[in-house]
Amino acid sequence: MNLFFYLAAAIALISTIMAxxxxxxxxxxxxxxxxxxxxxxxxxxxxxPFIAALExxxxxxxxxxxxxxxxxxxxxxxEGSTEKKWLNPRMWIIPSILAxxxxxxxxxxxxxxxxxxxxxxxxxxxxxxxxxxxxxLLAVEIAAILLMAGVIGAYHLGSQKKKVTHRFLxxx
Amino acid sequence: xxxxxxxxxxxxxxxxxxxxxxxxxxxxNMIFMLMSIEIMFNSAGLVFIIASTHWKQPxxxxxxxxxxxxxxxxxxxxxxxILQVYHHFKTxxxxxxxxxxxxx
Amino acid sequence: MTTYIALIPAIPxxxxxxxxxxxxxxxxxxxxxxxxxxxxxxxxxxxxAGIGFLKSLPQVKSYSVVIWEWINAGxxxxxxxxxxxxxxxxxxxxxxxxxxxxxxxxxxxxxxxxGFSRFFAYMNLFVGSMLILVLADNILLLYLxxxxxxxxxxLLIGFWYKEPVNGYAAxxxxxxxRIGDTAxxxxxxILFLSFGTVNINDLMQQASEKWxxxxxxxxxxxxxxLGGALxxxxxxxxxTWLPDAMAGPSPVSALIHAATMVTAGVxxxxxxxxxxxxxxxxxxxxxxxxxxxLLVAGFSALTQHDLKRILAYSTISxxxxxxxxxxxxxxxAAVFHxxxxxxxxxxxxxxxxxxxxxxxxxHDITKMGGLRKKMPVVFMTFLIGSASLSALPLITAxxxxxxxxxxxxISSETGSVLLWIAGITGAFLTALYSFRMIFxxxxxxxxxxPAFLPGKMMTIPLIILAVLSVIGGxxxxxxxxxxxxxxxxxxxxxxxAVVVKEAGHSEILFQAISAIIVLAGIYxxxxxxxxxxxxxxxxxxxxxxxxxxxxxxxxxxxDMIFVKPVVWLSEIDKDDIFDWLNIGIxxxxxxxxRLLGITQNGKLRWYVMSFTIGIVLILTYMVxx
Numbered sequence: 002m003n004l005f006f007y008l009a010a011a012i013a014l015i016s017t018i019m020a021x022x023x024x025x026x027x028x029x030x031x032x033x034x035x036x037x038x039x040x041x042x043x044x045x046x047x048x049x050p051f052i053a054a055l056e057x058x059x060x061x062x063x064x065x066x067x068x069x070x071x072x073x074x075x076x077x078x079x080e081g082s083t084e085k086k087w088l089n090p091r092m093w094i095i096p097s098i099l100a101x102x103x104x105x106x107x108x109x110x111x112x113x114x115x116x117x118x119x120x121x122x123x124x125x126x127x128x129x130x131x132x133x134x135x136x137x138l139l140a141v142e143i144a145a146i147l148l149m150a151g152v153i154g155a156y157h158l159g160s161q162k163k164k165v166t167h168r169f170l171x172x173x
Numbered sequence: 174x175x176x177x178x179x180x181x182x183x184x185x186x187x188x189x190x191x192x193x194x195x196x197x198x199x200x201x202n203m204i205f206m207l208m209s210i211e212i213m214f215n216s217a218g219l220v221f222i223i224a225s226t227h228w229k230q231p232x233x234x235x236x237x238x239x240x241x242x243x244x245x246x247x248x249x250x251x252x253x254x255i256l257q258v259y260h261h262f263k264t265x266x267x268x269x270x271x272x273x274x275x276x277x
Numbered sequence: 278m279t280t281y282i283a284l285i286p287a288i289p290x291x292x293x294x295x296x297x298x299x300x301x302x303x304x305x306x307x308x309x310x311x312x313x314x315x316x317x318x319x320x321x322x323x324x325x326a327g328i329g330f331l332k333s334l335p336q337v338k339s340y341s342v343v344i345w346e347w348i349n350a351g352x353x354x355x356x357x358x359x360x361x362x363x364x365x366x367x368x369x370x371x372x373x374x375x376x377x378x379x380x381x382x383x384x385x386x387x388x389x390x391x392g393f394s395r396f397f398a399y400m401n402l403f404v405g406s407m408l409i410l411v412l413a414d415n416i417l418l419l420y421l422x423x424x425x426x427x428x429x430x431x432l433l434i435g436f437w438y439k440e441p442v443n444g445y446a447a448x449x450x451x452x453x454x455r456i457g458d459t460a461x462x463x464x465x466x467i468l469f470l471s472f473g474t475v476n477i478n479d480l481m482q483q484a485s486e487k488w489x490x491x492x493x494x495x496x497x498x499x500x501x502x503l504g505g506a507l508x509x510x511x512x513x514x515x516x517t518w519l520p521d522a523m524a525g526p527s528p529v530s531a532l533i534h535a536a537t538m539v540t541a542g543v544x545x546x547x548x549x550x551x552x553x554x555x556x557x558x559x560x561x562x563x564x565x566x567x568x569x570x571l572l573v574a575g576f577s578a579l580t581q582h583d584l585k586r587i588l589a590y591s592t593i594s595x596x597x598x599x600x601x602x603x604x605x606x607x608x609x610a611a612v613f614h615x616x617x618x619x620x621x622x623x624x625x626x627x628x629x630x631x632x633x634x635x636x637x638x639x640h641d642i643t644k645m646g647g648l649r650k651k652m653p654v655v656f657m658t659f660l661i662g663s664a665s666l667s668a669l670p671l672i673t674a675x676x677x678x679x680x681x682x683x684x685x686x687i688s689s690e691t692g693s694v695l696l697w698i699a700g701i702t703g704a705f706l707t708a709l710y711s712f713r714m715i716f717x718x719x720x721x722x723x724x725x726x727p728a729f730l731p732g733k734m735m736t737i738p739l740i741i742l743a744v745l746s747v748i749g750g751x752x753x754x755x756x757x758x759x760x761x762x763x764x765x766x767x768x769x770x771x772x773x774a775v776v777v778k779e780a781g782h783s784e785i786l787f788q789a790i791s792a793i794i795v796l797a798g799i800y801x802x803x804x805x806x807x808x809x810x811x812x813x814x815x816x817x818x819x820x821x822x823x824x825x826x827x828x829x830x831x832x833x834x835x836d837m838i839f840v841k842p843v844v845w846l847s848e849i850d851k852d853d854i855f856d857w858l859n860i861g862i863x864x865x866x867x868x869x870x871r872l873l874g875i876t877q878n879g880k881l882r883w884y885v886m887s888f889t890i891g892i893v894l895i896l897t898y899m900v901x902x
Contacts, residue, residue, distance in 0.1 A: 003177050013185075014185075014192070017192045017212060021195065022196075043219070049225065055241060064248050067249065068211075075255075075259055096198040097195060102897065103893055124226075124231050132231045133235050137239075155253045159253040161260065194889065268882065271879025274877055
C-alpha cells in the first residue's frame, strides 16, 4: 500500500511540475488533470473513497473542463513563442528561493504532530452525508447561495455588450 | 492499511502547495496563474483529507466538499473576468493590465 | 453728562459692528442711514455734552468716566476711561461734525460703488478710533486709538484694492506711520518706566515735578513722542506717504487726510505739552520742522498736476503751520488753525471729489477748465475754500487763524524772525498754488465736459462747510480788529496761554504785511496762470520744476537708502536654513511619495510576490521563536 502511495505522489509531483512549466496551455491543463487523478488515488488510499470520486467528477471533470473550454475559446497556446518569450529561466530563481524557505518553515512546523493510531477505519459517504446535513447544515445552505451567486455573476460578467455610439456622437 | 507517516503526507501536500506558488509567481499568462491557484487549492484540500484520516472524523471530508464548491465558483467567475480582460486588452499578459498603477 | 462722553466713541463702533456683520444683507438706504446716522447722533451728543461743559465752566474743567478695567497687571493699570476737557471737546466737535457732513456726502459719492457697506463700516470704525484717541484718559488707550486710525487709513486708502497701485499706496502709508508709531511706543515705555502710571494727567504732573527742564531723559522722551506725531501728521521726514494716499476715495482724503487723522499729531503734542515744555530743544525742533515742511510742501504743491495731490501737499504745508505754532508755544492758535483748516480742507477735498467724479475720474488739472459756468455751486464753494486756505484778508476764517500763527511766530518768547519769514513765504506760496488750482481748473476753455451735475447730498455739505470757512474765524478776532477771544478762552482752560515777548512789535503792521503778501500772491497767480501762461513756459520744463514735483526727491532718497538695501538683502537671503526647512519638508514628502509609488506598479505578479515575501518573513519569525 505504501508503494502505491509513493508512486501516486511521484506522478502527482512530476505532472504538476510539467504543468507549471509547460509552454502549451492545453498540454499544461492535461498534465494538471493527470496530477488531479494521482491525488485522487491518494485520497482513496487515505480511506476517503467518496472524496476520491468527488475529486475526479467535480475537480477534474468540471473545473478543468471549464478551463479547457475557455482556453480553446480564446484560441491561445497554438503558438508557443509568446510563452517562450515570457518564461526565461532567470525568473525561477527568486520564487524557488522563497519556496525553499517556506518549505523549511513547514518542516520545522510539523515536527510536533503525534503519530497516527493503528486502527484503520474507512469513512463512508453515509457518515459524511449525516455530518453535512446535521452539523454543517448552515454552511451547506451558504454554499448553495454562493453557487447561485457564482452562476449569476459568471453569466453577467461573461456577456459581451456591443459598444453602441449614439447617433449624435457618430462622426459622419 | 497505510503506514506512511503523517509528516511525509503533510510534506507532500506542502510541496504541491509550493509548486503552485512558484507557478503563480513565475507565469505571466493569466490562464496559467489561475491554474496554479487551482493547484494550491487542491493541496489545501489534500491537507484536510489527511487530517480527517488522522483523527478518524468526517469533518475533513466535509471541509473538502466545501472547498470544492468554492473553487468551482471561483474558477467560473475568474474565467469570466479573464474573458472580459481579453476582449478589452486583446492579450492575456498579466503585466499589461497595469492601469491601476501610480502614475507618477 | 458722563454717559454722553461714554456714548460718543461707542456709537460709531457699534455702527461699524452692525455694518461689518450685516452690511451685505442691508439695502443701500439702510447702510447710509446707519453709517451717516451714527456719526450724526454722535455730533448731536457732542453738542449736548459741549453745552453742558461750557455751562459748568470755570468750576469744572474736565469730566472723566471709567468704562471698565482693561489691564491690571502688576504695576500696569490701564482702564478704558475717557475724559472730556476743552481740548478734546474742540477735537470731538470737529471730528463728529465734519465727519457727519462727509458721511452724508459719501452716500451720494459712493452710491455706485459695490463696496458701499464696507466703506461705511471702515469709516465708522475710523471715527470711533479717532474719538477714542481724543477722548482717551490714559496714553495706552490713546495709542489704541492711534493704531486704530492707522489701520483704517490703510483699509480706506487701499479701498479699491483690485488696483495694485492703491495697495502699494496703502502699504507705504502704513509702513511710514509705523516708523513714527514705534518711536511713540518707546516714548510711552520710558514714561511708564519712569512714573509707573499711564494716566496722562498723572504723567504730566509727575513729569513736571520730577524731571528737570532740559534733562536728557525729558528730551529723549519728547523727541520720541514727536517722532510719532511726525509720522501721523506727515511732516518732514515722514511726509512721503500723504501724496500717494490720494489713491483712496475723496471722502477718505477729506476725512482722514485733511481733517482728522493727520491732526492726531497736533493733538498728541498739545495733550502732552508739559513734557514738551520740559524739553525746549525739542520744542524748537518742532517749530523748525514745521517751518521747513510748510516751505517744502508749498513749493511742491506749486508744480503738481493732479488735483488731489495739490491738496495733499497743501495739507502737509498747513499742518506745518500748526506745528510751527506748537513749536513757539502758541497752543490755542495751533488748535484754532486745526479747526479752521478742517473746515476748508474738507471742503476743498469734497469739492475736488465732485469735480473728479463729474469729469469721469479725470485727475489732471491741465485737462480740466471752464467749469465755472458748468458747475456754479461747486465753483463758489471751491473758491471760498481756496480763499480761506490762502488766508484772504478779513473775510475768511483762514485769515484769522493763519494770522494768529504768523503773529505768534515772531512775538512769542521762543519765536524768531526767521520763523516769521518762513511763514510769510509759505502764505505767499499758498495763495499762489491755490489760485493756480482755481484758475486752471475753473477758468479757461473746457477740455473735458462734465457728465452730470452733483446732487443735493453732495452740494449741501459743500455749502455748509463753505459757510463755516467764512464765519468760523469770527470766534477769535485779534486785538487790533475787535477783540474776541471766545476760542482761546475755551482752550486756555486746558492749555497754557502763549507767552509773548515784551518788545512790542505792532501787531497790525504784521497783519497788513501778510494781507499784502496774500493779495500779491493771488494777483501773481492771476497773471501767470490766467492771463499770460507763456511766462512760465521755461519754468514748466525746467529741472527745478521736476524736482519740486517729485516732492524734493524724498521718495528717491528713501528708496536709495532704505528700500533698495532691504530688498537686496532679502534677495540674497532667499535660500537660508529656514527656507530650506520649509522646502525640505515638502521635498521629503514628495520623495517618499515617489518611492512608495514604485511599489504600486499595477502588476499582479509584483503584488503576489510582496504577499509571499511577507508571509515568508512572518512564518519564519513565528517558527523560529
